[in-house]
Amino acid sequence: EATLDLAERRRIRSAIRELQRQELERDEETLASKRFRPERSSHRQDDKENWPRSRRLEEEQQAALATLSEQLEAITSVEELTKLLRAAGEYEERKLIRAAIRKLRAEEIE
Secondary structure, eight states: OOOOOHHHHHHHHHHHHHHHHHHHHHHHHHHHHHHTOOOOHHHHHHHHHHHHHHHHHHHHHHHHHHHHHHHHHHOOOHHHHHHHHHHOOSHHHHHHHHHHHHHHHHHHHO
16 A cells, blocks of 8 residues: 555565565575485495496596597598598597597698
8 A cells, every 4th residue: 555654665665675585585495405405325325336437437438538549640541530430439539530630631721
């Protein structure tokens, strides 16, 4: 309802702001409780058991990519690189091969 008293309007606006602030705090608390729910213990145990295996696989993949990178440096034919690209299965391998092809083409242009 409309009121002409300025002091009363200030009190109303202040009360509205306080209610909005309290509502925001409740929403933040709700989000925080949902965001930081404890995980199931069996799931955490699976992660611990699989971590060394995934770490080892990642290291092996990095070593294989380093070897591939050295091999690509020795290849000077775009056709050979294109054949390798078609035979490659992993994204990272294809990425390295495409970079080598771009490098060779840039050298040919120069």
